[in-house]
Amino acid sequence: MRNFYWYKDSPVFDWNKFEELDEMEREFTNPGRVFLEAHQEGETVGICGLRYRGKEAVLRRWEPAALEIANKRETEQALLRYGLNYLSKRGVGWVKILVKYPFHDRSVANNLLAIYRNAGFERYEPDGVDLIMRLDNAPDSMRDRANITIDPHLGMDSENLAKYVIRAYASTPEDKEIHGHDASVSDYDTALASFDSIRRGRLGPSPSEFWKVALIDNKPAGFIGAFIRESDFKPMTGILGPLGVFPEYRRLGIGLYLISELFKSLKDYGCEYTAVGTPAANKNAIAMYEKAGYELNCYLVHLEKVF
Secondary structure: HHHHOOOOOOOOOOOOOOHHHHHHHHHHOOOOOEEEEEEEOEEEEEEEEEEEEEEOOOOOOOEOOOOOOHHHHHHHHHHHHHHHHHHHHOOOEEEEEHHHHHEEOOHHHHHHHHHOOOOOOOOOOEEEEEEEEEEOOOOOOOHHOOOEEEEOHHHHOHHHHHHHHHHHOOOHHHHHHHHOOOOHHOOOHHHHHHHHHHHOOOEEHHHHHOEEEEEEEEEEEEEEEEEEEEOOOOEEEEEEEEEOOOOOOOOHHHHHHHHHHHHHHHHHOOOOOEEEEEEEOOOHHHHHHHHOEEEEEEEEEEEEOOO
C-alpha cells in the first residue's frame, strides 16, 4: 500500500504501513468487515475493504487499489464491482466513501474519482477542506484584544452550545447556504446530541478547558471547542471542533481571539499539532484559519451510491 499514501509530508494525515496493518488486524474478524483481494499468477495485486452495518456501508480510504502490473484500472473496477454486488445481496441500501486528497494535488485521486463516478457514485454533501498547523508556529499577536473576555463556564453546558451553534451557523441566508446540509450545526436537537457525544469523549479527550465562550460587554459573542485525536502512530493533535461567532459580532477579531486561547490550552495539554475542517465554500472561515497560522492540507469529496 505504500504507493497509495498521498500525504508524504504530513505527520497528521499520512498513514504508514504499521498503522494500516494495526487497523486491519483489529477489524479483520469483526462482523460486517470484508477485505477483498485480486490475484494474478498467485500474487496479490489489488485490494478493497468494505464495512457494512444494516443498510449502510462504507469503503476503506484510497480503495479499491491495484498495482500497475495488474492492469490497474481494470482490476480496481472489478474489485469495486464485486464489492458492490456483495453488499447489494446482503440488503445494503447505500454505500459511502470519503475521498481525501492533498489540497494542491488532485491528480493523485483522479483515477479513483473516475472509477467511483463510473460505478454510479454521486456527491451527497458539499466538498470540504482540512487545514493543519504545528502549534509551535502559532502567532502570538491574535490575543491582544482587551475588550474580549472568556467565560469558562458557559461552554460547559451542551444546551448553551447547541443554541450558540444554531445562532452562529444557521441564522443568516449565507450561513444556511454553507452549513444547511450539516444537521450538527443547523438543527438544535442534532447539535445537542453532537455536543453531548464530544463532551463525553467519544471522539477523544475533550477536557473542560477546551470549551470557551467569548464575551463582549458580558454578552456571549462566540464560542469554540475541541477534542484530541489519539493515535499510537501520530503526534498528539487537537481537532478544533465548533468555532462560531454570532453574525452581529463578526469582523471584530473574536474568532482569532478564541483560536489563540484554544491554542494555549492545546499546548498545555501536550498537543504538537492542531487541525480543523470546514466546507470548501466557507471562504471567510478558511481565510481566518490561514491568518491564524493554519495551512490547507486536504480536499474532501463525499460520495455515495444508492442501490
